[in-house]
Amino acid sequence: MVRVLVVAFGGQYNHLIKRSIEKLGHEADMVLYTMKPDVNKYDCIVFGGGPLTMPKDFEKVKWLKEYLSLGKPVLGICLGHQVLALLNGGTVGPSPKPEYGDVTIYVDDEDEILRGLGPKFLAWESHNEEVLEEPPNSVVIAHSDNTRVQALKYLNGPFYGVQFHPEVQHTPKGSQVFQNFISICKS
Numbered sequence: 001m002v003r004v005l006v007v008a009f010g011g012q013y014n015h016l017i018k019r020s021i022e023k024l025g026h027e028a029d030m031v032l033y034t035m036k037p038d039v040n041k042y043d044c045i046v047f048g049g050g051p052l053t054m055p056k057d058f059e060k061v062k063w064l065k066e067y068l069s070l071g072k073p074v075l076g077i078c079l080g081h082q083v084l085a086l087l088n089g090g091t092v093g094p095s096p097k098p099e100y101g102d103v104t105i106y107v108d109d110e111d112e113i114l115r116g117l118g119p120k121f122l123a124w125e126s127h128n129e130e131v132l133e134e135p136p137n138s139v140v141i142a143h144s145d146n147t148r149v150q151a152l153k154y155l156n157g158p159f160y161g162v163q164f165h166p167e168v169q170h171t172p173k174g175s176q177v178f179q180n181f182i183s184i185c186k187s
């Protein structure tokens with residue numbers, strides 16, 4: 001069994017991340033980022049979504065950089081994906097075309113985190129900001145018509161980011177993302 005720490009940023013779907021992981025038979029605890037949760041007893045970490053605006057609020061979440069040096073797998077979702085990108089030297093700012101609702105995601109590289117999801121799938125989106133320039137140590141592995149960086153894989157660690165929400169039922173194949181992440185956590 002894999003033990004996952006879900007770092008919550010106050011997003012309305014954060015508890016669904018915990019539920020998605022538990023449904024797969026694994027353990028997940030959710031702790032608000034302001035509590036600076038101790039990550040020692042967990043195998044991997046998820047950064048959830050939330051109403052913070054990046055990069056304006058980056059100072060508040062900068063301390064999460066500590067987690068990246070531990071070598072544990074990290075999955076960033078929506079805001080969490082934006083935070084992960086900023087921690088790794090990417091650029092985040094207002095979306096030229098914000099997305100809300102069902103969006104088709106095109107898989108550019110069916111890497112381990114998007115295994116079983118190509119060549120395209122439907123996902124739920126809710127964001128006003130996005131990763132405008134990916135970090136130098138990352139590769140864009142999915143895009144949509146309005147957002148160039150829908151998913152990132154990092155080359156400096158087992159880190160992954162998705163702009164869409166795999167945890168809601170409006171993303172029918174979302175559970176596959178968590179299944180893939182759990183497999184990464186196990187390896």
Ligand SMILES: NC(=O)CC[C@H](N)C(=O)O
Nearest residue numbers: 049050078079127128129
């Ligand atoms: N749902 C979210 O996590 C939103 C993240 C961020 N505030 C944005 O609008 O892009």
